[in-house]
Amino acid sequence: MSALLQIQNVSKTFDLPGGQALTAVDDVTFAVEKGSICVLLGPSGSGKSTILRMIAGLETQSSGAVLLNDTPIDGPGRERGMVFQAYSSFDWMSVGKNVEFGMKINGVPAAERRARAERFIGLVGLSKFIDAYPSRLSGGMRQRVAIARTLANAPDVLLMDEPFGALDAETRWQMQELMIEVAEASGTTMIIVTHDIEEAIFLADKIVFLSSHPGRLKEEILPTFKPGRLRNKEDVIALPGYAEMERKIMRMMREEGHK
Amino acid sequence: MSTASKGRKARLLQVRVPVSGRQALISALGVWIAFFGVWILASGLGWVNPILVPPPGKVFATIVRLFAEQGFGADVLISIGRVLIAFALASLVAVPLGVAMGAFPAINAVFAPFVSAWRYLPAPSFIPILLMWFGTGETPKLALLFLGVIFFLVTLIADHTREIRKELIETALTLGANRRVTVFQVMLPAVLPNILVAMRQMLAVVWTYLVIAEIVASTTGIGAMMMRARRFLKTDEILAGIIVIGALGMACDMAFALLHRRLFPYLEDKR
Known part of the structure; x- marks a missing residue:
């Protein structure tokens, strides 16, 4: 049985004004197992967001193949839900209606919709705000809404593009711990793009490290020093093996920076 | 006058310092009173031809x-x-x-x-x-x-x-x-x-x-x-x-x- 998601020899070239071409992603191959958390890590210019957008179907690859359940993806679809760095709340709907939106357009009956929305809003800790408008919420809370909205729509894979990049430090690690909880509770497969090394090691079952200009797969890193998923970040940082892995990845980042 | 500005000279024109509600009201009324005042005076004292500029009351x-x-x-x-x-x-x-x-x-x-x-x-x-x-x-x-x-x-x-x-x-x-x-x-x-x-x-x-x-x-x-x-x-x-x-x-x-x-x-x- 092959992996849930397969990225096979994927390249992406952008045409620049003036007739030049920019290779953002160059011959990248990796696979994501069902139920796992895969983190795409790399310096800026490593094409990690571009890879995520190709998986989402928001960009098309110049060559290679992206397969979900052995089927080539064709455009965006509900089975690949995405959470963006910038706020994406539908401001004219309450938190509850935001979370119901995906299910509503996919024909889930109202009662079931409401129940699922309540479950996922509870999971991200926003039950008190189910009838509030998103404009009343803080940045971290809005990202929780976006996560609940995507999860409630039951995607095969949750794609996140630097989802906590705009948040302050404290909210950020709370959200990281929330993602571990959510992954455990829902069993959702996740692909998370970040350039934060701590975040990558804490969240990942597998880190796909990309080099920059052009984006190439440099190394697949497995944080095997972790005994499964831990909910507290400080517990992960205290593990033997954490410091060594962080140091190794920092070196890789630095090498990329000096290129 | 707020306490923070005590010890500083009170100034009328300050770059982007918001005005109080009272000052805003006085300013707004003042400019309209001035406008109608000039109008009344101009037509009442015969500075202008009252046929061309009738007084506001009229x-x-x-x-x-x-x-x-x-x-x-x-x-x-x-x-x-x-x-x-x-x-x-x-x-x-x-x-x-x-x-x-x-x-x-x-x-x-x-x-x-x-x-x-x-x-x-x-x-x-x-x-x-x-x-x-x-x-x-x-x-x-x-x-x-x-x-x-x-x-x-x-x-x-x-x-x-x-x-x-x-x-x-x-x-x-x-x-x-x-x-x-x-x-x-x-x-x-x-x-x-x-x-x-x-x-x-x-x-x-x-x-x-x-x-x-x-x-x-x-x-x-x-x-x-x-x-x-x-x-x-x-x-x-x-x-x-x-x-x-x-x-x-x-x-x-x-x-x-x-x-x-x-x-x-x-x-x-x-x-």
């Missing part, structure tokens, strides 16, 4: 008299009717077309070159030909008001639609939205507050064209009344017309502001 008395005795209310209603009908027609075309142009580059590619060329043609330049085509009835007036705003309204709405944040559209797509759902359930509600703002701005422009239409080619309406008054040197009636038009414009603007607050309560918290 102008306001004239407003009352016009409504009470001379059937001015009918003229006002006719003018309001023209504005509302022409503006409704323009909105009926501009909202769907503008949103479609903003949503679909293929539609924009057809209409943008056409619409932006028309924007440079001053609507009043069409008055002679409109009169020849449509005679002297209501049609040429409505056509002028329509032409005066339609191209600006379409452009504004298309721009606002184009400015909808990409994340909203891409979120909808990755939740499984098709084209229809994306346009009608995400883009349209997202742009609606800005459409209303554009309509509010353009309604003010419709009033401008209304007066032009009624002064040039009408026997009814506020503008026509003012042109009649001119013939008999009734400057008080002309000024009364100006004030009524100003008041109506302001009322429209306030109605739109109220509508905006009512329709989009979720924007309140943002400020």
